[in-house]
Amino acid sequence: MSPREMKPVRTQLQMVFQDSYSSLNPRKHVFEILSEPMLYHKLADRHTAPKQVKRLLDMVGLPHAAMGRYPHEFSGGQRQRIGIAKALSLNPRLLVCDEPVSALDVSIQAQILNLLRSLQQELNLTCIFIGHGLGAVNYVSHRIAVMYLGQIVELADNRELFENPVHPYSKALFDAVPVADPRGAKRGKPPALKGEVQLPEGHSQGCPFYSRCPYHREPCLQGDMELKPIKPGSGHLAPASATTKFREEKDDMTKYIIKRLLIAIPTLIGITIIDYAIMCFAGSPLEMLQGARISQAAVAAKEAALGLDKPFYIQYFIWVGQLFQGNMGYSIKSYEAVSA
Ligand code: SF4
Numbered sequence: 001m002s003p004r005e006m007k008p009v010r011t012q013l014q015m016v017f018q019d020s021y022s023s024l025n026p027r028k029h030v031f032e033i034l035s036e037p038m039l040y041h042k043l044a045d046r047h048t049a050p051k052q053v054k055r056l057l058d059m060v061g062l063p064h065a066a067m068g069r070y071p072h073e074f075s076g077g078q079r080q081r082i083g084i085a086k087a088l089s090l091n092p093r094l095l096v097c098d099e100p101v102s103a104l105d106v107s108i109q110a111q112i113l114n115l116l117r118s119l120q121q122e123l124n125l126t127c128i129f130i131g132h133g134l135g136a137v138n139y140v141s142h143r144i145a146v147m148y149l150g151q152i153v154e155l156a157d158n159r160e161l162f163e164n165p166v167h168p169y170s171k172a173l174f175d176a177v178p179v180a181d182p183r184g185a186k187r188g189k190p191p192a193l194k195g196e197v198q199l200p201e202g203h204s205q206g207c208p209f210y211s212r213c214p215y216h217r218e219p220c221l222q223g224d225m226e227l228k229p230i231k232p233g234s235g236h237l238a239p240a241s242a243t244t245k246f247r248e249e250k251d252d253m254t255k256y257i258i259k260r261l262l263i264a265i266p267t268l269i270g271i272t273i274i275d276y277a278i279m280c281f282a283g284s285p286l287e288m289l290q291g292a293r294i295s296q297a298a299v300a301a302k303e304a305a306l307g308l309d310k311p312f313y314i315q316y317f318i319w320v321g322q323l324f325q326g327n328m329g330y331s332i333k334s335y336e337a338v339s340a
Contacts, residue, residue: 011041014087018099020079024071030057030082031067037089056085059122060115077108084115088123096128101136113139134177138162143235146170149197149208155227156236166230166238168213169193207241272316 001009017023024033034053038044044052054064060081071079080100087095097116101109117140120127131137137144137158144161146154146169154167165171172193195212206221207213213220220241227237303309307318 007041011043011090012093014090014092014095016080016083016087016095016097016100018103020076020083020103021071023083024079024086026071029068029070030062033071033082034067034085034089037086041090043090052089056089059088059119060085075108076104077111080104080108080112081115084112084119088119092125094126094128096130098130099132100129102132109136116140134162134173146173151208151225152227153209153225154236154238160236164236166236167209168215169209207239272319277312 028036031050031053034056035044035049038049038052039046050067053067057064057066062078062081062085066074066078066082071082074082083100100116101112104112113136116127116129119125120140127140129137129140141158144156144158145152146161146165146167148169154161154165154170156164161170162174165174176193193212197212206223207216207225210216210220223239223241225239228240230236230238300309307315310318
């Protein structure tokens with residue numbers, strides 16, 4: 001594009017910088033900083049500029065009295081608000097926020113993030129938010145791209161990414177987030193990632209994460225890094241290698257659960273059968289509890305009432321059925337069901 005063609009496009013693309021101090025001209029007061037872009041692009045004239053500047057200050061929550069002050073007279077958070085107002089002065093369609101809160105105190109970060117969110121909604125603005133803090137990125141983003149060495153390695157809606165990261169680097173990022181409650185932290189947890197951030201030696205293609213990835217294999221160095229849906233129709237994109245790994249992990253987990261169930265179910269059945277057999281060898285519980293005071297006929301009648309006269313396996317299934325209904329069995333004294 002020629003400079004002439006580029007000029008109208010510039011108004012549509014604006015940027016908020018990380019360092020709010022160096023991004024503002026220290027020799028100019030706020031009125032000049034905010035009005036000059038509008039005057040240059042003919043979006044305001046000398047008469048309308050003061051009104052427009054006041055509107056911008058209202059949008060970012062600064063008093064009108066700020067117009068005559070210089071950048072060094074403001075706090076970091078206030079300067080960042082001026083930077084946002086400057087970016088909004090040209091009514092952009094796309095705002096690139098390059099780590100706009102990383103140089104600010106935590107409480108001020110929250111104010112700036114809230115401001116960005118409300119501006120997004122009010123102005124129907126598209127924002128590209130670049131950041132390292134996962135919490136801040138999640139707060140202002142609808143869709144998140146995880147980048148490693150300049151390449152997007154995973155792209156998904158924020159909720160989907162936080163609940164189901166598939167790329168090893170995304171997982172390592174989430175693992176590296178400190179846990180506020182030390183009781184919830186895994187003890188002796190190994191560092192999320194080892195090694196340096198660099199391309200594998202002698203390889204300019206393939207996976208940039210190869211040297212640090214715990215799952216790396218030789219084909220990763222020749223692999224196709226194009227982002228593909230992790231399942232058909234999904235908006236969650238990752239390189240095919242990570243997707244395959246994700247499927248393998250899911251398959252592994254399913255196999256693990258089935259294997260455990262195949263062991264647990266026969267074990268449970270075996271234990272309960274042995275338990276029943278021991279009780280049967282021990283004799284009738286009615287006779288043991290009531291001794292000689294009760295006649296054989298009465299014992300038989302009560303056993304029939306409790307289902308103890310039925311074959312062993314039927315007794316077992318009656319017991320399991322009662323367990324599912326919340327009954328732990330019958331009281332030998334009252335013959336009433338005992339609830340869990
Ligand atoms: S392509 Fe290979 S090295 Fe890269 S993230 Fe996937 S498994 Fe790891």
